[in-house]
Amino acid sequence: MQDLKAELLRGLWYVALPGAGVRSGRLVHKTLLGEPVLIGRGDDGRVFALRDICPHRGIPLHYGRFDGETIACCYHGWRFDTSGACVEIPSLREGQQVDLAKIRCGSYPCVERQGVVWIYFRGPTRSHPSRRSRRACRRSATTPCPGPRSCSRSRARPTTPPSASWTRPCRLRAHLVVVQEAGDQASPKEKQFEPIDLGWRMVRHELPPQNLAYKLFGRKVGPRSPTSCRACASRRSTRAPHRGRPDRNHPITDETTEVHQIFWATPRWFAPLAPLLKPFMHTFLGQDRHVVVQQREGLVHKPKLMLINDADTQARWWMRVKDEWIAAERAGRAFVNPLEPKTLRWRS
Numbered sequence: 222m223q224d225l226k227a228e229l230l231r232g233l234w235y236v237a238l239p240g241a242g243v244r245s246g247r248l249v250h251k252t253l254l255g256e257p258v259l260i261g262r263g264d265d266g267r268v269f270a271l272r273d274i275c276p277h278r279g280i281p282l283h284y285g286r287f288d289g290e291t292i293a294c295c296y297h298g299w300r301f302d303t304s305g306a307c308v309e310i311p312s313l314r315e316g317q318q319v320d321l322a323k324i325r326c327g328s329y330p331c332v333e334r335q336g337v338v339w340i341y342f343r344g345p346t347r348s349h350p351s352r353r354s355r356r357a358c359r360r361s362a363t364t365p366c367p368g369p370r371s372c373s374r375s376r377a378r379p380t381t382p383p384s385a386s387w388t389r390p391c392r393l394r395a396h397l398v399v400v401q402e403a404g405d406q407a408s409p410k411e412k413q414f415e416p417i418d419l420g421w422r423m424v425r426h427e428l429p430p431q432n433l434a435y436k437l438f439g440r441k442v443g444p445r446s447p448t449s450c451r452a453c454a455s456r457r458s459t460r461a462p463h464r465g466r467p468d469r470n471h472p473i474t475d476e477t478t479e480v481h482q483i484f485w486a487t488p489r490w491f492a493p494l495a496p497l498l499k500p501f502m503h504t505f506l507g508q509d510r511h512v513v514v515q516q517r518e519g520l521v522h523k524p525k526l527m528l529i530n531d532a533d534t535q536a537r538w539w540m541r542v543k544d545e546w547i548a549a550e551r552a553g554r555a556f557v558n559p560l561e562p563k564t565l566r567w568r569s
Contacts, residue, residue, distance in 0.1 A: 225520055226475045229254045230546055232344025233419075235471040236481055240336045243268060248292070250283035254342050255474050257281060258329065261303065264289035269303040270340045272327030276307075282326065301326050335485065344550050409568050414535075416560040420450045420542050421535075450539070482506060532567040 235253060237260055243249045248261045250273050257273035259282050273281045275294040284295040291308060293300045300309035305328035307321045330341035330350050341350045413424040470480050482502055486492070528537060541559050549556040 224523075225517065227472065228543075228547055229472055229475055230344075230543065231342045232546075232550060234339045234341050234350065237270070237331075237338045237340045237471070239481065239483065240268070240333050240338055243338065246287065246289045248283055248287050250281065252473050253340065254472055256342075258340065259283050259292075260331070260338060260340075261287060261292075263303050267303075268331050268333045268338050270329040270331035271301070271303075271305050272329075274326060275299060275301075276324060276326050299324075304328055337481075337483065345553075409566070411564065411566045413562070413564045415562045416558045419546075419556070419558070421538055421560050422450070450535070480506060480510075531565045532569075534563070534565055 231254070237251065237253060237258070238249065243260055243262045245262045245266060246264060248259055250257065250259050252258070259271045259273035260268065261271075262268050271282065271292075273283055275282050275285075275296065277294065277299050278296055280294060280296045282292050282294060282301070286293045286295070291300045291302050298309075298311040299307060300311075302308050305325045307324035307326070310319060310321070310324075313319060329343075332339050412426065414421050415424055470478050472478050482505075484495075484498065538560055545559050546556055
């Protein structure tokens with residue numbers, strides 16, 4: 222098991238917040254990957270992300286004023302546009318020459334896809350996101366595509382309020398917590414998995430008979446369910462063309478992770494049901510969080526853990542994928558997925 226303090230992965234896209242969480246002309250400040258980030262939406266409707274520090278005297282920019290186009294620092298009024306470039310220094314007098322083009326507060330690549338704001342954190346060898354991850358993905362929703370996607374479900378609307386997110390007081394390795402039932406209540410499972418671009422996914426399979434709820438979404442919801450897990454700490458479950466439920470986990474620091482669970486749905490009749498889902502989501506995520514908090518009490522003592530095959534294999538996969546990404550970054554080489562197709566059998 223890796224240490225409680227995680228080595229943060231860079232050169233990847235991370236979910237910052239739901240798009241509804243940042244309104245036009247407003248700013249939101251957050252700590253992501255240990256960095257102060259200021260997220261805003263300009264008058265043109267586009268989102269942007271800046272380093273939340275004024276390069277003049279170091280005061281956070283979120284204390285300043287945003288007019289929809291530029292941010293004025295509250296201290297001495299230095300003004301920055303949405304790209305992070307300085308456009309005005311009020312204290313300059315006639316004849317004082319300063320090249321404003323060389324003054325920047327720092328910015329992050331930032332896009333909005335399917336109602337979610339994504340931010341790219343540069344790595345040692347990946348200072349800019351690849352063209353493949355930037356452009357809109359025109360393939361099916363189950364085709365691997367790292368980073369923000371805009372796929373065949375582009376008309377889907379997020380139905381979960383932003384308040385469905387919460388913070389864990391610990392670093393999340395992967396969203397793989399299983400609460401074991403009594404022995405006679407646990408059901409046997411057998412699933413096939415295959416490697417993808419930055420992680421792995423469950424191969425499409427027939428849904429078991431007990432999943433009657435999915436029949437409410439129509440026959441196209443159908444009997445197949447792919448689930449994927451990627452290196453950027455996200456678990457994506459797409460059980461049908463009409464809905465999706467990704468759990469997006471992004472590190473705030475090397476010990477704290479924020480979790481967003483967002484549902485997408487295209488049927489118009491599903492939107493009024495969104496408020497009814499909120500209590501269930503808090504209960505579901507709260508159970509997960511409670512177990513992880515309890516686990517942390519033991520892990521601080523650095524015990525030697527005994528992970529077993531199949532039931533704990535996906536936890537091992539997460540560590541292997543993460544270690545390979547870090548090794549590739551340090552060596553300045555391309556990431557090579559170390560996983561192979563495998564069938565896992567367990568009870569839960």
